[in-house]
Amino acid sequence: MFYETKDHHGLKHNPFKALVSPRPIGWVSSMDTEGRLNLAPFSFFNAMSDNPPTVVLGFSGVHSEGGPKDTLANIEQTGEFVCNVVTYEIRDAMNATSEMAARAVNEFDLGGVTALPSTLVKPPRVGESPVNMECRYLQTIDLPSNDPERPNKMVIGQVLGIHINDDILTDGMVDMTKFHPLARLGYKDYTAVKEVFSLSRPDQEKQDRNHR
Template identity: 55%
Template sequence: MQYRIRDGHPLPHNPFKAIVAPRPIGWISSVDKAGRVNLAPYSFFNGVADDPPMVMFSINDRKVGRRDETKDSLVNVRETGEFVANVVGWELRDAMNLTSGAYAPGEDELAMAGLTAAPSLEVAPPRIAEAPASMECRLVQEIVLPHGDRSMENVMVIGEVVAVHIRDAFLTDGIFDLTKVQPVARCGYKDYAVVRELFSMTRPGGGDAGNMKP
């Protein structure tokens, strides 16, 4: 089966998000100018550099007009230049899903989901105390990308990680233990995946596949 994007696909549902999967979930906490907290998960999220460490998350947003709650993260980052990317572990899957709803601006999703807001070291937005790990970020660049709907645009937010929090329970001999974290990832359709098993590979020449520095 094959198709050109411009012609549309012949399947019951678009397969793109299932092909580019699994995708880590960036659980983004931010604040507005008044200090009100917003929390929302984004499945177009990933690391983009390691020196300095940087992450990105992507939002589809209206070009003009009303403030849509699903875009509060973008509004807040534009206002403050800061956000926190929290890791979604297996035990937090239901809370994450709850915070994905469309709520009125100013609604406290952390409290709604029974989560604890913990202070950050370098930025104003709080981190999620229950998250296995959290990365405090400052805005580096916002990149606007085309959208199929001309009234919309895709916005990629890139942030530099300025502080990291890891819960001790998820460290094993100094390693962030993903088999303990069991991070939840987004797949296509209504599907999710969870990491419960790892394997290692050694690069030709003796290097490791993680590109880690000594």
């Protein structure tokens, strides 16, 4: 099949998010100017560069009470946030915080997770997550939207510091078989990394052979 994205795809559900998968989940903790906490998962999340490390978050729509969603408002107003990586073991806690809750609700409580102090930014990190990336807000980019009532935006942040639980390290490397990062597949489907294989670039293989 083929369809133009300006038209209806003719399927039961939009396939786009299922096709661009798996996608890592950024569990973003933020704080408003009055110190109230927010915690929300984002499957439109990824790393964009590594020197310095930067991450991006995709936002769509508005809060049920009107105005921008809490995470977007908090990041733009305070300039800080934390990306906590979701693993298979904490999938239910993450899902609990995906609810479109009232602004006054603290999603750390919804998920039953621990708010631990960060080192470089004010928003706390999720204690149950084995990886926490403390970030500084860089900019917001307005994206096209087919619905004027549901604006699309991309937030870029610079990672200032990273917490890694020693339990997921083996020989000085992140061990994916211990890490089990969760990823979104589209619809209601998820997956977790349980198996790993390696591939070397052709130029790397040539270099390795030359040094033998």
